[in-house]
Amino acid sequence: MQPIGIIHSPFKDLRDMPIQPKGASVREGEVEVFTAFAEGLRDLDGFSHIYLLYQFHQAQRTELSVVPFMDTVARGVFATRSPLRPNHIGLSIVEVVKVAANIVTIRGVDVLDGTPLLDIKPYIAAFDEVRESRSGWMQASREQVSAARSDDRFVG
Numbered sequence: 001m002q003p004i005g006i007i008h009s010p011f012k013d014l015r016d017m018p019i020q021p022k023g024a025s026v027r028e029g030e031v032e033v034f035t036a037f038a039e040g041l042r043d044l045d046g047f048s049h050i051y052l053l054y055q056f057h058q059a060q061r062t063e064l065s066v067v068p069f070m071d072t073v074a075r076g077v078f079a080t081r082s083p084l085r086p087n088h089i090g091l092s093i094v095e096v097v098k099v100a101a102n103i104v105t106i107r108g109v110d111v112l113d114g115t116p117l118l119d120i121k122p123y124i125a126a127f128d129e130v131r132e133s134r135s136g137w138m139q140a141s142r143e144q145v146s147a148a149r150s151d152d153r154f155v156g
Contacts, residue, residue, distance in 0.1 A: 003116035004040075005033040005102075007054060009109045014058060028097065029109035031117060038102035040120075045099040049123035050106075054090045055116040056083035075137060090115075093123055 009029035031052065033041055044050065061084060067073065068080040077085050090111070097105040104120070 001118060003034075003055065003118060004037040004120075005031055005117040007031055007052065007109070007111045007113075007115040007117050009111050009113045009115075011109075011111070012113050014112060026107065027109050028105060028107050029111070029113075031104040031106055031120070033102045033104065033117070033120075035102055041099055041102065041104065044104065044120070044122065045096065047096055047122040047124075049093055049095050050104070051119075051121040051123060052090075052092045052094060052106075052111070052117060053119040053121070054092075054111060055118060056085075056088040056090050057114070057116055058112060059083045059085075059088040062086050062088075071137065073137070079137065089118065 007029060008031075010027060062077075063082070063084040064077050065074045066077050066080055066082045066084055068075055068082055083090060092108075092110055094109055095107040097107050099105075
């Protein structure tokens with residue numbers, strides 16, 4: 001697997017970052033798609049939101065049990081959004097502001113600056129929306145999630 005681009009964001013340090021796009025709803029960034037893949041952006045500007053799949057390139061270790069943000073109990077890594085997963089792959093849904101040449105300006109970016117981009121997929125409500133869902137152990141409100149910031153538990 002090879003990166004198709006780089007995600008640029010205002011976040012230069014893993015500490016004190018929003019922990020999910022909801023906490024970064026007004027933060028803008030850019031997705032720079034490498035020129036060799038720029039043709040793949042054709043028609044993307046018709047979508048309001050996209051999925052970004054990326055590599056947690058600063059993750060130094062893998063843990064199968066972690067204490068996630070917004071919790072004090074160790075959980076299985078696959079029941080969390082922790083970057084310490086075996087393949088260090090991240091996923092965010094962000095708003096498309098504009099597409100110009102090989103640059104996609106986005107809003108709601110919660111990703112470290114310089115993160116390698118693996119793929120982009122359009123968010124399509126008819127495919128992706130889940131009206132009835134459960135959030136398992138995660139009981140925080142939208143406001144609590146929006147206000148939460150990272151600490152050093154997944155650094156190093």
